[in-house]
Amino acid sequence: MLVxxxxxxxxxxxxxxxxxxxxxxxxxxxxxxxVEVHVFYGPYWxxxxxxxxxxxxxxxxxxxxxxxxRPLIGQARHVAARLLPFARPLVRAVxxxxxxxxxxxxxxxxxxxxxxxxVSHDGPTVITVHDLSTxxxxxxxxxxxxxHLGRQLARAVESATQVVTVSRLVREEVLTQFDIAPERVHxxxxxxxxxxxxxxxxxxxxxxxxxxxxxxxxxxxxxxxxRKNLVRLMHAHAALPEALxxxxxxxxxxxxxxxxxxxxxxxxxxxHVQALGYVADDDLPALVACARGLAYPSLYEGFGLPVLEAMxxxxxxxxxxxxxxxxxxxxxxxxxxxHSEDALQTGLEMLLQxxxxxxxxxxxxxxxxxxxxxxxxxxxxxxxxxxxL
Numbered sequence: 460m461l462v463x464x465x466x467x468x469x470x471x472x473x474x475x476x477x478x479x480x481x482x483x484x485x486x487x488x489x490x491x492x493x494v495e496v497h498v499f500y501g502p503y504w505x506x507x508x509x510x511x512x513x514x515x516x517x518x519x520x521x522x523x524x525x526x527x528x529r530p531l532i533g534q535a536r537h538v539a540a541r542l543l544p545f546a547r548p549l550v551r552a553v554x555x556x557x558x559x560x561x562x563x564x565x566x567x568x569x570x571x572x573x574x575x576x577x578v579s580h581d582g583p584t585v586i587t588v589h590d591l592s593t594x595x596x597x598x599x600x601x602x603x604x605x606x607h608l609g610r611q612l613a614r615a616v617e618s619a620t621q622v623v624t625v626s627r628l629v630r631e632e633v634l635t636q637f638d639i640a641p642e643r644v645h646x647x648x649x650x651x652x653x654x655x656x657x658x659x660x661x662x663x664x665x666x667x668x669x670x671x672x673x674x675x676x677x678x679x680x681x682x683x684x685x686r687k688n689l690v691r692l693m694h695a696h697a698a699l700p701e702a703l704x705x706x707x708x709x710x711x712x713x714x715x716x717x718x719x720x721x722x723x724x725x726x727x728x729x730x731h732v733q734a735l736g737y738v739a740d741d742d743l744p745a746l747v748a749c750a751r752g753l754a755y756p757s758l759y760e761g762f763g764l765p766v767l768e769a770m771x772x773x774x775x776x777x778x779x780x781x782x783x784x785x786x787x788x789x790x791x792x793x794x795x796x797x798h799s800e801d802a803l804q805t806g807l808e809m810l811l812q813x814x815x816x817x818x819x820x821x822x823x824x825x826x827x828x829x830x831x832x833x834x835x836x837x838x839x840x841x842x843x844x845x846x847x848l
Contacts, residue, residue, distance in 0.1 A: 460493050461844060464567035465507075467498035469574050470523055473714065474740045475682060476764060477589060480625075481573045483650060486510055487837035494841065497565045498523065502557040504565060555579040569844045576611045577619070583847035585840075586619045590761025591632045592686060599685040601717045613637060620847045623840065625649050625762040626783035645843050648787060649762050650833030655771040657825070658748035665745040669735070676710045676733075677807065678750035678774075680743070680765040681757070683723075683734075684716035688756045688779075688797050693725050693732055695803035696754075704731045707751050707811055712738045748772040752810040752817075756797040760784060767831060770824030775817045777806045787831065789823035791816055 465485050469478040489496040489509040496507040505523065558578045562570070570577065572586045593600050593608045616622055616637045622644045624630040630646040633639065663673040677696065681687050689711065696709045714737040715723075726734055738746055747753065753769035753776040763784040769776045770789065778784045779797040788794065793809055793816070795802040809816060 460495055461841065462495045462497070462566050462568045463488060463844065464497050464499060464504075464562060464565065464570045466500060466570075466572050466574060466578065467523055468500040470498075471500065473737055475714070477574050479652075479740070479764070480587070480589070480649065483652060483833040484571075484573060484837060484840065487650070487833040488840065490834070491837060491841065495565075497561070497567060499558070499561050501554060502561070504561040506565070552579075569847050571840075571844070572615075576608070576615045583620045583844075584618070585621045585623060585843060585847065586615055587623045587625065588616065588629055588633055588761070589625055590629055590759070591636060592759055592761075594636060595632070596686065596759060599718065619643075621645065621843050623647055623843060626786055628783040628786065629761045645839075647836055647839045647843075648831055649764055649767065650831050650836040651764075651767045651771045651828050652744070652833070654744040655747060655768045655828075656744070657773040658745070662745035662748045665742065666749040669742065669746065671710065671746075671749070673749040674751050675707060676750055677707050677752055677754050677811070678747065678769075679709065679711050679713070679754050680738075680747065680768075681713045681755070682716040683711065683713055683719045685718050686758045686760075687713075688758050689722050690725050691797070691800050691803055692754055692756055693722075693729055695800050695807055696732065697729060698800070698804045699807060703808070703811060708733055709754070710735060710746075710750075712736075712743070712746060744768075744772070747774060750774050752776060754807065754810065755779075755784065756795065756803055756806075757782065757784075758797050767828055771828035773821040773825050775810055775820040776824070777803075777810045787827060789820055789827055791819035791823055 467481060469481045485496050485498055485507050486509045488494055489507050497504055498507045555578050558580065569583045569585060570580055575586055575588060577584050577586055593605055597605045616633060617639055622633060624633055624644060624646050625648065627646045630644050633644050634641055666673050683689060696704055708731040711734045726732060747768050753765060753774055755763060755766050755776065755778045757763065757779055760783050766776055766778055766784045766788060777793045778788060780794045785794055793806045795806040
């Protein structure tokens with residue numbers, strides 16, 4: 460029996476990128492034979508049982524330890540870390556003490572930290588590095604995050620027993636940036652939730668309840684932050700012929716992030732652009748599946764999960780050249796220079812109107828996505844864990 464401990468703190472809030480990754484990984488691992496998964500945060504631990512059916516965010520959090528104190532503990536920790544200069548190291552010291560107690564109690568053999576910076580621990584540790592944007596593009600992040608990760612990142616990577624990256628691009632960045640042997644760094648592409656599939660009547664009805672017309676909008680999914688390149692995307696959409704942008708408005712699904720004043724100013728004066736805010740995890744598959752196309756022209760991503768999810772739904776996509784998304788996008792995908800508004804405009808017109816290319820993307824996307832399951836991801840992770848022992 461292989462016993463794994465996984466930090467579940469990213470599951471506490473709304474499920475965005477790392478939280479969704481963590482949920483899929485622990486569920487997939489817990490389904491494997493002779494594997495036992497324990498999820499923890501702070502002093503709370505729970506033996507994780509995989510879901511029998513697809514679950515929404517409330518159900519995910521209901522399966523976490525900590526009961527009714529969980530929201531208060533999370534809020535208190537967040538406020539303390541922001542307001543008190545000494546709070547973060549103090550919290551981490553308390554966490555380490557509690558962690559070792561839980562580690563011994565459940566008999567864990569490998570600790571997996573899916574959110575980069577692990578709890579201090581001398582045993583076998585695997586960390587997942589989703590991207591290195593805080594090092595490569597610090598101007599895109601809040602000052603507090605840069606300060607915190609600047610102190611922790613090198614220590615986390617170089618002290619880990621094994622490092623997992625979610626793309627080959629990030630693996631090469633890790634090897635370039637840190638003093639670590641190549642055999643300790645493993646690129647394992649993310650998987651795709653099986654709920655992402657071509658749209659049926661149920662999905663179309665769900666999207667109409669959100670006030671959208673199936674096959675009647677261009678979608679972007681992601682937090683509103685600088686690297687998503689949303690100002691250029693909105694300018695490119697605004698430059699489309701009036702009839703085309705009226706027929707296919709741009710829909711932004713994602714919570715407000717940081718340094719987004721330019722995005723908010725553009726939204727205030729844009730026509731045919733709708734910002735939905737955060738979309739619940741159980742609505743997201745329908746929203747993606749019913750889009751006319753996904754526009755995801757990020758300047759930098761460690762992976763770009765919305766691209767894979769659109770592929771699984773048979774939704775045509777526009778994304779960026781030279782990024783991690785190009786590692787798995789279908790041959791017919793529209794990949795453009797994300798710094799060029801003209802290229803983005805031309806790409807959007809092709810995305811919406813080139814029926815032959817759209818048909819090829821609808822065929823190629825699901826075939827590629829079918830090979831990129833979370834089960835396959837988990838089984839490759841198990842090979843990495845066993846290298847720690």
